[in-house]
Amino acid sequence: xxxxxxxxxxxxxxxxxxxxxxxxxxxxxxxxxxxxxxxxxxxxxxxxxxxxxxxxxxxxxxxxxxxxxxxxxxxxxxxxxxxxxxxxxxxxxxxxxxxxxxxxxxxxxxxxxxxxxxxxxxxxxxxxxxxxxxxxxxxxxxxxxxxxxxxxxxxxxxxxxxxxxxxxxxxxxxxxxxxxxxxxxxxxxxxxxxxxxxxxxxxxxxxxxxxxxxxxxxxxxxxxxxxxxxxxxxxxxxxxxxxxxxxxxxxxxxxxxxxxxxxxxxxxxxxxxxxxxxxxxxxxxxxxxxxxxxxxxxxxxxxxxxxxxxxxxxxxxxxxxxxxxxxxxxxxxxxxxxxxxxxxxxxxxxxxxxxxxxxxxxxxxxxxxxxxxxxxxxxxxxxxxxxxxxxxxxxxxxxxxxxxxxxxxxxxxxxxxxxxxxxxxxxxxxxxxxxxxxxxxxxxxxxxxxxxxxxxxxxxxxxxxxxxxxxxxxxxxxxxxxxxxxxxxxxxxxxxxxxxxxxxxxxxxxxxxxxxxxxxxxxxxxxxxxxxxxxxxxxxxxxxxxxxxxxx
Amino acid sequence: xxxxxxxxxxxxxxxxxxxxxxxxxxxxxxxxxxxxxxxxxxxxxxxxxxxxxxxxxxxxxxxxxxxxxxxxxxxxxxxxxxxxxxxxxxxxxxxxxxxxxxxxxxxxxxxxxxxxxxxxxxxxxxxxxxxx
Numbered sequence: 001x002x003x004x005x006x007x008x009x010x011x012x013x014x015x016x017x018x019x020x021x022x023x024x025x026x027x028x029x030x031x032x033x034x035x036x037x038x039x040x041x042x043x044x045x046x047x048x049x050x051x052x053x054x055x056x057x058x059x060x061x062x063x064x065x066x067x068x069x070x071x072x073x074x075x076x077x078x079x080x081x082x083x084x085x086x087x088x089x090x091x092x093x094x095x096x097x098x099x100x101x102x103x104x105x106x107x108x109x110x111x112x113x114x115x116x117x118x119x120x121x122x123x124x125x126x127x128x129x130x131x132x133x134x135x136x137x138x139x140x141x142x143x144x145x146x147x148x149x150x151x152x153x154x155x156x157x158x159x160x161x162x163x164x165x166x167x168x169x170x171x172x173x174x175x176x177x178x179x180x181x182x183x184x185x186x187x188x189x190x191x192x193x194x195x196x197x198x199x200x201x202x203x204x205x206x207x208x209x210x211x212x213x214x215x216x217x218x219x220x221x222x223x224x225x226x227x228x229x230x231x232x233x234x235x236x237x238x239x240x241x242x243x244x245x246x247x248x249x250x251x252x253x254x255x256x257x258x259x260x261x262x263x264x265x266x267x268x269x270x271x272x273x274x275x276x277x278x279x280x281x282x283x284x285x286x287x288x289x290x291x292x293x294x295x296x297x298x299x300x301x302x303x304x305x306x307x308x309x310x311x312x313x314x315x316x317x318x319x320x321x322x323x324x325x326x327x328x329x330x331x332x333x334x335x336x337x338x339x340x341x342x343x344x345x346x347x348x349x350x351x352x353x354x355x356x357x358x359x360x361x362x363x364x365x366x367x368x369x370x371x372x373x374x375x376x377x378x379x380x381x382x383x384x385x386x387x388x389x390x391x392x393x394x395x396x397x398x399x400x401x402x403x404x405x406x407x408x409x410x411x412x413x414x415x416x417x418x419x420x421x422x423x424x425x426x427x428x429x430x431x432x433x434x435x436x437x438x439x440x441x442x443x444x445x446x447x448x449x450x451x452x453x454x455x456x457x458x459x460x461x462x463x464x465x466x467x468x469x470x471x472x473x474x475x476x477x478x479x480x481x482x483x484x485x486x487x488x489x490x491x492x493x494x495x496x497x498x499x500x501x502x503x504x505x506x507x508x509x510x511x512x513x514x515x516x517x518x519x520x521x522x523x524x525x526x527x528x529x530x531x532x533x534x535x536x537x538x539x540x541x542x543x544x545x546x547x548x549x550x551x552x
Numbered sequence: 553x554x555x556x557x558x559x560x561x562x563x564x565x566x567x568x569x570x571x572x573x574x575x576x577x578x579x580x581x582x583x584x585x586x587x588x589x590x591x592x593x594x595x596x597x598x599x600x601x602x603x604x605x606x607x608x609x610x611x612x613x614x615x616x617x618x619x620x621x622x623x624x625x626x627x628x629x630x631x632x633x634x635x636x637x638x639x640x641x642x643x644x645x646x647x648x649x650x651x652x653x654x655x656x657x658x659x660x661x662x663x664x665x666x667x668x669x670x671x672x673x674x675x676x677x678x679x680x681x682x683x684x
Contacts, residue, residue, distance in 0.1 A: 053614075060570070063662070064666055281603075
């Protein structure tokens with residue numbers, strides 16, 4: 001969700017409210033006049049229909065604009081007048097309706113009606129409430145389906161993977177897979193269930209990532225599995241962390257190809273619209289415009305993965321624009337792709353030299369355009385990840401995590417919400433590395449990373465801060481909630497069983513937590529969380545400790 | 553499957569003030585792309601361009617009302633299943649039931665709070681996605 005300073009929205013609401021007030025004064029005057037004229041002249045009773053509609057409208061809108069009392073009163077009057085309006089519409093005798101209206105007015109309706117205008121002076125304070133981000137513990141859960149005849153194995157697997165935040169369903173055979181179960185994101189299947197290649201359910205695997213449990217390593221079996229669209233093969237050992245890692249990878253690959261952000265600049269409006277429609281319908285996010293002079297502001301706002309533009313647009317030359325963009329370090333790595341109608345090799349080389357990355361020769365088919373753009377976006381995102389994400393864990397690198405923390409510190413100070421910083425550190429990690437080797441150690445680090453990523457919100461900031469140390473920032477979260485979430489993570493992580501060659505083992509972590517708000521700088525908040533972490537370490541590790549300053 | 557992200561919303565609401573507040577609530581606060589139409593007729597003309605993932609309809613409108621608009625939209629093959637939400641000042645439970653039977657994914661009572669409208673819409677969307 002885009003960041004939106006609440007003061008800005010409040011200001012706009014204030015303006016709207018004033019406008020509504022001005023307009024509604026006249027509406028109410030008209031309403032009063034028409035109801036009175038209906039009570040006096042039978043010819044005018046037809047005006048009751050419009051009066052009813054106006055009251056209905058006010059009942060629905062006044063509250064939204066901050067005039068709750070006016071809205072409630074209008075609702076009351078609306079209900080009272082509705083039977084009369086209905087009679088008018090049904091063609092009842094006018095005098096009869098007029099008679100009832102008179103009675104209604106005498107029974108208090110008149111007083112309420114005349115008081116309506118004054119309620120326009122009673123506005124609620126513009127709410128300071130703000131949209132609630134997702135609750136800390138709620139996450140979008142992926143659904144995994146396990147198909148394996150061995151129910152014990154199935155259950156253990158399901159329990160283990162559930163700890164990573166996946167929703168796991170398990171069945172003993174694919175025949176039991178109900179056609180109504182269409183929300184599965186990934187399938188894990190025992191190779192013996194793939195014997196019958198004529199089974200109709202096999203088609204359901206085509207669109208999903210598939211992991212096969214198979215102990216067979218011979219060429220023929222593996223080739224057959226690959227042909228059946230299996231994406232990955234693991235032997236049946238119960239190594240949950242590695243399996244969770246594989247699941248994570250396969251799901252991420254599926255997601256990465258889904259979308260991307262493209263900006264298109266072309267002075268041919270119809271063509272522009274055509275590109276926009278093609279790419280949008282292909283699932284891309286598109287920002288398209290025909291005036292290159294808007295480029296800088298649009299770029300800053302939209303932050304596309306790639307930029308597509310025409311070589312010549314009116315008075316502007318595409319390659320010059322590309323060179324201009326490269327003035328700003330920000331756009332140095334933005335892939336720029338040109339549309340060019342001429343297949344002129346020299347011109348194309350010239351353009352590449354001046355800051356473009358590639359060409360699409362016009363006319364371009366819709367399918368080609370979409371595929372090119374998809375691939376480019378995917379690559380651009382991968383590159384971007386390489387630069388900013390830790391290669392082992394896929395979490396933010398140290399420096400970037402800190403930048404994000406400082407940004408959140410500023411945001412919290414501005415809007416007054418409470419945010420939390422936590423430092424996490426694996427307990428006795430050196431022993432893991434020494435006893436089982438670095439490969440196993442890396443697996444433990446990855447397991448905690450994946451657990452954090454799955455169980456925290458997508459808006460939370462998670463960084464690998466040092467070797468086995470992690471930085472977590474929970475925006476718009478209370479201290480109590482943060483401690484609860486971290487304690488749950490702590491317990492679940494301790495239950496993961498790692499495979500250290502000859503033996504199985506478990507690892508725990510310690511965490512220190514501090515409120516971002518009560519410190520003057522983000523740096524100080526990190527230090528406080530760090531101190532809390534070391535208190536926890538001294539107090540016996542494996543748990544969550546809150547920084548001293550936060551107890552009051 | 554995590555719900556597909558909601559981006560494009562089509563709103564049909566005859567009252568200009570409410571349209572403006574809704575724009576503020578859904579675009580500035582919610583981060584959605586909103587196409588706000590003043591009538592069912594206009595909605596039918598613009599739906600192709602907006603390609604909404606979710607439709608918000610005022611119930612009571614002059615000319616084509618909310619249920620009639622929804623019926624017309626449902627007859628378009630691309631939008632036969634697009635989640636729809638009714639907004640209404642009448643919220644008696646039997647009426648709500650009636651709207652849900654018309655195939656609405658949810659009902660938002662009027663007056664709505666502009667600061668939480670985006671949350672309400674998101675909740676309905678997530679639920680609609682979960683039910684599929």
